[in-house]
Amino acid sequence: MLIVTDGSKIGGKVGAALSIWKGDTETKTRKLALSNYCTVYQAELLALCVATTEVKKSKSKSFGVYSDSMSALQTITNYDSPHPLAVEARQNIKASFLHGKAVTLHWIKAHAGLKGNERADGLAKEAAENSRKRPDYDRCPISFVKRSLRMTTLEEWNRRYTSGETASVTKLFFPDALVAYVIAEKEYSPSNILHHKS
Incomplete structure (x- = not known):
């Protein structure tokens, strides 16, 4: 199973999204709204964290999680990072491993024409532009x-x-x-x- 994540900030509004694929078929999407003062970095981290939650809940056994944010991936893989989203993502990955799931994190180049990446990018922009609900994430960045x-x-x-x-x-x-x-x-x-x- 492949999960592609992305974050976006457009016109002062912030969104994140993930697109879940099984083979060539998209099976699920998630759009997440963040408070307007949040950063794209936070959006990227939130998308990765939610992706690891999806991994933990899924019955599948093998997952590739893809992001075009090297900094967000490095934060998650750096066990010294205390960022709450990174800590939660690491806990989700550990729980998944304990249940026999294989999880790998991958960096992909942004806007390189990959179907899943372009889809996640579009969903993240939609999440930012069309959000009228209470934010899914509202922690204020330093x-x-x-x-x-x-x-x-x-x-x-x-x-x-x-x-x-x-x-x-x-x-x-x-x-x-x-x-x-x-x-x-x-x-x-x-x-x-x-x-x-x-």
Whole structure:
């Protein structure tokens, strides 16, 4: 049995999917919705995790699980990774092995014309675009939290900067704190500082 997984983010919406094949026949599909703040990486991991759940539930004995996300596959096969989806996937694979099932994970090149991969890609896009239900996965990625905190901090800094009575000379050059931040971030980046030293 062959299970092809994929994740997608379109127009700020995130979806994941899997397409299950027996020979040349697609036997089952799953479309999964994720919260809009989730990443494609999370979608890829969710699809792989759900695929391993399907393996565990199936009566078949041999499975190939395919993904075009090398990073998601590496997370699952890295036993030091504490990501909850990777841990669950590993537990599912172990339980499947204990029940005499052969499970192999494979990386496939994205958009290389493989029927199952193109199908999973289309299903993941549908899951992202047409989702009107409660998300199947809604854990907030750390990158989203960091970005949100940075934007909130910058907006507060800009509010104080523009409404403050001080720094009138600085405001002639930088009327907006956000512009000053962008310039300072570029000028004083670690690579730029190292470049000027050498």
